[in-house]
Each structure stands twice: as C-alpha cells, then as structure tokens.
Amino acid sequence: MPQENDQQNHPQKKEKHEARRDFLKQSSAMMALALTPPLVMKAAQHDEAIAGIFEKMPVSMEINGKKVQVTVEPRVTLLDLLREQLDLTGTKKGCDHGQCGACTVHVNGHRINSCLTLAVMQEGKKITTIEGLANGEQLHPVQEAFIKHDGFQCGYCTPGQIMSAVACIREGHAGSPEEIREFMSGNICRCGAYDNIVHAIMDVKQGGKTV
C-alpha cells in the first residue's frame, strides 16, 4: 500500500511530520482554549464533532482499501490531505477551484473534486485515488487504454482524467463519443488530448471488461 511503503521509505520525513504535529497539537490546544468562545465549548457537549480554530481533529477513513486515521485542521481540503500528509501525490492540484478536474478522486464510489471538500467532512468515507486503481503490477483497463490510445501529452491532468473515466463508464455515461465528451467535460486537458481520451474510454467500454 502506498502510504505504508512511503513510511518505510521515508522514516525521517515521518519523524519530522510527527514532531511538527506534536508541536501544533500543543500549541493548538493552548490557542483553542484561548480562542474558543463559551458557546463552542457548550456546543461540544451534544454535537457530533467539533474542532476549534487552529485545532486539529481526528478523522478516520478508508483510502485505497486501507484504514487511515489522521488528524487535520478544519481548513485542510481532501486534496491537500492526500498530497501533503499522506504523500499520495498521484492526485494533482491544478486550479484548486473545481474548474479543471485534475484532483478527481472517488468517494464512496462517486467521482468528486477533492479540492472542494474538506478532509474533516470525509469521516467514515471510502476514498479511491489513482494509486488505488491498479491491482498490484496489473494496470487498470482504463490505464492500459490511455497508454494504448495515447490519451495524454504532458500527463498532468491524466490521473484526474482516468479517475473520471472509470466513474464515467461505471455510471453508464460512456454510451457514445458525444455522451463521453459531455460527461468528461469536468476534466480539462490543456494539451488537447481529448480525441484520444474519448477513444480510450470507448475502447474500454466496447471491450466489455469490468471496470
């Protein structure tokens, strides 16, 4: 699993993260006490979850089939959690405003823009990123088709395109080139590989493989 490997490969990095986390935990607890208005303290008694300003809160989710527990500030997007904290950098940050689709991941089976949702909102969710698509060394059929049909040039939008394409086929929105173009319109490719992307998706759809 990517994050496991990563911790093994970068032990120093992990320590650094943890040291920073401990520092923030201590300082944020003090800040939270100082800044949290009485109302928030009171609300905490019956609210399902709460985090004060600067305070990190625990979030449990399943990422690429593996249970993950993290602590994050409320303002951290799912995209930034994946990239900055879990080193799952396959998911790209393009516009960071939901206009380009480079950050597309699946949450509970639905494709979404991970830049426009908060990590704290993902409690209990199942998340799949581009790293979770292949089965070991065996590429996912959509990944294979993108290579076969040259569905990219610079490759920056490709993880988002592939995650979106897999969902597009699963949703049943890949019935024709026109339908694919409409339902893939949330993924921008500035190199203009659209034709080949459509060919790749049609190929997988017509090939009848389970995606």
Next chain:
Amino acid sequence: MNQFSYVRPASLKAAIDAVAKDNTARFIAGGTNLLDLMKSGVVIPEKLVDINRLPLKDIQLNGNTLHIGALALNSELAAHELVTTHHPLLSQALLAGASQQLRNMATVGGNMMQRTRCTYFYDTTMPCNKRSPNSGCGAIGGINRMHAIFGSSESCIAVHPSDMCVALAALDATVLVSGPKGNRRIPFTDFHRLPGNTPQLDNNLAKGELITAVEIPANAYTKNVYYLKVRDRASYAFALVSVAAALDISNNVIRSARLAMGGVAHKPWRLYEAEKALAGKAPTEENFRDAANIALQSAKAYQHNRFKTGLSVNSIQTALLKAASV
C-alpha cells in the same frame, strides 16, 4: 484559506442554533461554492457548520407532490426516476449545470445558495456592492458581457448562475425552510431577490434559517419540455442565457406554458407575460417568436451584453420549438 472552527451538529436544531447565534458562522453542505469563495477571500466565515449528516436527503412523492430533501445531490436528483418521469425539465436543467464531479458533491439547497460568478464579485481588489456594500459596482462601467438584462439596479447587475433554479422557478416549486422561529414555506420565485439597493442579499432567508426541502406540485409538464443553455463552450460553462420551456399541449393548442430564463437576472427570471401570450395559441414558430419578443420588452442591456437581447429571443423561440416537437 483563513482559519475557521468546524462543527458537525447531530440535529437540525443544533445546526440552526449554531448559525443563528453566531454572525460569523455558515452552513456547509457540498461546499463546492463556499470553499471556492473562501479560498478567494470573498467569504471569510469563522465557523463552518457541517449539515451533511442531517437526514435531509430524501426524494419521494407525498401524494402528487415531489418532495426533494435539501441535501439530495444534484447528480442523484437528475437521475432519479421520479424526476425523469414527472419533471424531466428539472433533470435536463441539472445535467446542463457544472460537471458530474461537482454534481456528485453539490446539494439542492447549496445550488440555491450559490453566489453569482460576476468577476467583480470574485475579485477582492475591485469594488462590488454585493461583496462589500456601498463600495460601488465594477461591472456597470466595466466588462459586463455576462451580466443582467432584466431586473438590475444601479447597485448591481450580477446574475444568478444556477440552471436547476431556473427549472424550479418554471415548475412553481416551493422552498421549505426551518429556522429559530420555526418552519415556513416560500414560493420558489420569491426565494431569490432582485438586487435593488441591497445586492448583498441574494435571497429572503432570515438569519439562521436553513433550507430543508423543495417541493414541486404535480403538473402537466411531463412531455413537452426543453432546457436550452447557450454558453461559450459546449459543456461545463455558465450560461450566457438559458431557457426552461414547458408546454401543456392538447389538440394542437397550448393549454398553458411555463417559461423561465437563467443568466439574465439576479434571480431565475420567469417570463409571465410570454406565458400568458402563449395560452390558447397553436404551437407555431410565429407564436413562439411573438411570445419571445413580448418577454424581451422589459430588457435593459449594458455596453457589452447587448447581444443577450437578440440571443434571448432566439433562445426562447428555439426552446419552445424543441419542447413542442418532443
């Protein structure tokens, strides 16, 4: 993004309390517009109240009325059998908006609450009466190609960006809200406001009020409907103009019509006069043209959006022709 605190209340009452008692708190559902605005520094809440776990996701028939929970996702709603069967216009409008990724996040209530995409509203270095009351309007003397041709004021010429809302306005929907003072129902066409001299107010919700559902009454607009969206690219762009057209045709006579436009006003813009003009007429190209011309009589264009008046006439006529020929 600026720092904020986060709370996920376990009940509707706790959620309403959290926002009603705190001027700096905002509800968050899908977050697709709010987080975008927060990243741009246009909106800076100090607390987000996450309502996603509240039981407001149901889509069901109550008698003949379609009840849509405020947290129903735009993608779910567009594909729901009750919608495609009874209110296909709404399904078409939903699918014309945003991308599938955004529709998988955006809720019905959030779609209604989205802010204008006026570039002067988004650019915090520019004057904008909506973002910063009494700072002026950058669009009136600026680049106003995307802006309103109906119902604008000297304070604001921004347009409401939703497609879904245009269909809901045409279909005589009702908005259900809960607030500190209890529940109330607001006709959909009274939910959003015209700018007047208070463009900072997009809608008529009171402080702490939360949209809980939208209801659509049974109607005869199940077949002859069309949502036409005209934009700068074929998909995934906001409307220059859009038209929701619904006709009840019997024996080659229009018994009644519903027409609303998007991209032309501060709120979804119902074309009541054109609807009246169509009632009792035959569904012909000429009658559709006449109705479209009636609709545009009250239009007022600005320097860069004059094309919208002609485009609107053509779009209304085209939408009606498409609706009639289904």
